[in-house]
Amino acid sequence: MSSTADKRKPVRIWVDGCFDLMHFGHFNALRQAKAMGDYLVVGVHSDAEIEHHKGPTVMKEDERYAAVAACKWVDEVVPNAPYLTSLEWMDKYNCDFCVHGDDITTMADGTDCYQVVKDAGRYRECKRTQDISTTELVGRMLLMTKDHHKRRGSVTASSITSVNTAELGTFSSGGSKSKPDTKISHFLPTSRKIVQFSEGREPKDGDKVVYVDGTFDLFHTGHIEFLKRAKQMGDYLLVGIHDDQTVNAIKGVNYPLMNLHERVLSVLACRYVDEVVIGAPYSVTDQVLEKVYRVDVVVHGNTPSMNDKNGEDPYKLARERNIYVEIDNPQNSVTTESIIERIITHRKLFEERQRRKEQKAILERQAELAEKGAAAAAASQ
Numbered sequence: 135m136s137s138t139a140d141k142r143k144p145v146r147i148w149v150d151g152c153f154d155l156m157h158f159g160h161f162n163a164l165r166q167a168k169a170m171g172d173y174l175v176v177g178v179h180s181d182a183e184i185e186h187h188k189g190p191t192v193m194k195e196d197e198r199y200a201a202v203a204a205c206k207w208v209d210e211v212v213p214n215a216p217y218l219t220s221l222e223w224m225d226k227y228n229c230d231f232c233v234h235g236d237d238i239t240t241m242a243d244g245t246d247c248y249q250v251v252k253d254a255g256r257y258r259e260c261k262r263t264q265d266i267s268t269t270e271l272v273g274r275m276l277l278m279t280k281d282h283h284k285r286r287g288s289v290t291a292s293s294i295t296s297v298n299t300a301e302l303g304t305f306s307s308g309g310s311k312s313k314p315d316t317k318i319s320h321f322l323p324t325s326r327k328i329v330q331f332s333e334g335r336e337p338k339d340g341d342k343v344v345y346v347d348g349t350f351d352l353f354h355t356g357h358i359e360f361l362k363r364a365k366q367m368g369d370y371l372l373v374g375i376h377d378d379q380t381v382n383a384i385k386g387v388n389y390p391l392m393n394l395h396e397r398v399l400s401v402l403a404c405r406y407v408d409e410v411v412i413g414a415p416y417s418v419t420d421q422v423l424e425k426v427y428r429v430d431v432v433v434h435g436n437t438p439s440m441n442d443k444n445g446e447d448p449y450k451l452a453r454e455r456n457i458y459v460e461i462d463n464p465q466n467s468v469t470t471e472s473i474i475e476r477i478i479t480h481r482k483l484f485e486e487r488q489r490r491k492e493q494k495a496i497l498e499r500q501a502e503l504a505e506k507g508a509a510a511a512a513a514s515q
């Protein structure tokens with residue numbers, strides 16, 4: 135006899151958004167949404183829709199669709215979803231309710247994107263992740279000059295020291311009244327947050343363990359495609375993520391843009407990843423190959439890797455043991471550097487985007503406070 139649970143209709147959830155420069159805040163919202171039901175459908179807005187309501191995107195729509203599809207909590211991606219969340223689209227995909235963060239998102243005309251579904255009683259809220267947003271990430275990159283992000287042998291006039299100190303002070307202290315979303319991240323994860331993102335799965339007997347490592351800064355489709363292809367080389371994918379000091383020493387003064395814990399959560403959210411090594415050494419060592427799990431193959435992309443600080447090839451030991459493999463990546467033109475270049479090349483365009491977004495954010499905060507005030511007043515009556 136079937137149980138009640140077996141007969142229960144699966145709860146289908148709708149989430150929509152831009153998902154530009156996909157980060158752990160996006161992933162955390164999708165994780166929370168999926169926990170409210172059984173099947174998560176994610177609508178992603180087109181470049182044209184976002185341009186009209188918010189300004190230009192950094193990542194193109196195909197890149198954003200792929201980034202959302204790679205999230206392990208997402209069951210289905212709907213391209214070209216309307217900016218105004220509608221009951222018709224939710225019904226089309228048989229979704230019971232819509233989930234959004236506990237902040238207001240508005241259309242170009244200032245109206246609440248979710249008012250229709252709120253009025254219909256088909257709206258749920260999840261907790262917004264603090265200290266991270268696409269606007270903030272763009273702000274970090276806008277602190278760079280045309281050649282600021284390129285590696286230099288020493289700190290010169292092209293380094294971060296050339297940035298106006300007053301602006302930098304505001305940036306690092308957490309924004310200002312006029313630029314509330316522009317700040318250096320001080321995100322500090324708890325062990326609970328890492329556990330929430332982690333699968334906690336151990337390799338089974340006989341599983342072929344694949345190891346890859348890297349910075350995984352501004353987690354993007356180049357990383358995703360590489361991880362997908364690496365996972366195909368075995369059964370269990372272990373990802374080493376270098377700490378901030380190592381990345382800074384190897385790549386230069388401006389890297390990484392995202393701190394270690396931000397990068398760890400983004401990688402853990404990827405459906406192809408089984409486990410991560412937090413603060414992995416830059417060079418593959420005996421400890422990496424033997425002490426976490428017994429690694430069968432070490433995989434790297436077909437792009438040059440920088441030598442370690444001692445001048446040696448970081449994959450020397452893996453090569454000596456004949457377990458080093460290079461794989462092609464058709465998305466290797468999408469890199470952290472190329473994304474930064476998009477911002478720097480179109481600096482004025484994105485500065486205007488930031489200005490518009492900051493003004494819109496102030497109005498959205500005012501609307502959010504008014505809505506919460508009205509709800510509190512109604513509850514007290």
